[in-house]
Amino acid sequence: MDPLAQLKDIHIPEAINNYPLAYGWWILLMITIVLIALAIHAVIRHRKVTKFQREAIKRLSLPIENNDEIIITLKWAAIQYFPRQTIAQFHGEQLIEFFLKHLPEKHHEKFKKLSQNGFDHRYHPSESSLDNDLLQAALLWLKHALPTKNNAKAEVSHD
Template identity: 35%
Template sequence: MQVTQPMPGQDPLAQLKDIHPPTEINWWPLDWGWWLLILSLVGVLIGFFIYWKRKRAFNRPRKEARHLLTLIKDTDENWPMQINEVLKRTALYYFSREEVAKLYGNGWRQFMLHHIADKHNKKLAAGLDTLQTQLYAPVKDNAQFETCIAAADLWLRHGSFSPSSTAPSHVSHAKETTHA
């Protein structure tokens, strides 16, 4: 290896080349860690969207039932039966037909009380008692209408519903009768 000697009278530092800064670091292409983070965020967003859609679909019959309650008026001759029918159709959507269809009177009342949180039990029980007496009364007491509607709405809002194994067969029945 031959080293060149500087010429006499010339500054040896003048032979040095200028310092070149490193090239700028680009943000693209992304490193594998960023890809993992992006995929995780997309997965979480998709999971949240699926959860939201399922929850919304699951609660749709309750929402429709609450709307049907608003259509019932105290001037209707058979308003207690209409309220009870809305509750029964909603229960048929969420629970098996064998479990719900045979219920009436005190058994129906106990079923609804069993499927609500304890903190709402007393208020619901009083409203359901009023509804049951109005169902079988020869003359309807329209002053009790608000109490019955409130109890039905309470059960629809705070009832503990769970999808039954036979729910898909009742979906079309519940929707047909809801829109009738």
């Protein structure tokens, strides 16, 4: 007698179904969805808060004819983040002091050095040419002073 003849056919086990998922997978899925939603919300909020900062930097990257355009762009950007009544009246040294007040301490000297000549000669007709140092000071202020920490928490609602 053949021992192999006594063997029975091989039966494949029934397929294991993956559904319903275990509770742990549902919890992990919900946590992932919430984290993705929070990340999207944070990105949208950050873009909304930095909208005017980016726009001012973009304006300064366009061809500029004189220092007055740089100062006007800086003042416009500041008005978008600070109360208009505070900034609109500032000019000259008051404006420089305002910019320094809202700039981190470590950048004060560099900003003063780069911007002083441009602000001092703003109203001199012979000094109507573009001052690259003032442009660098403006970009420094826009990148490091805006948006303010207060406005990062409260969404800016300018459209």
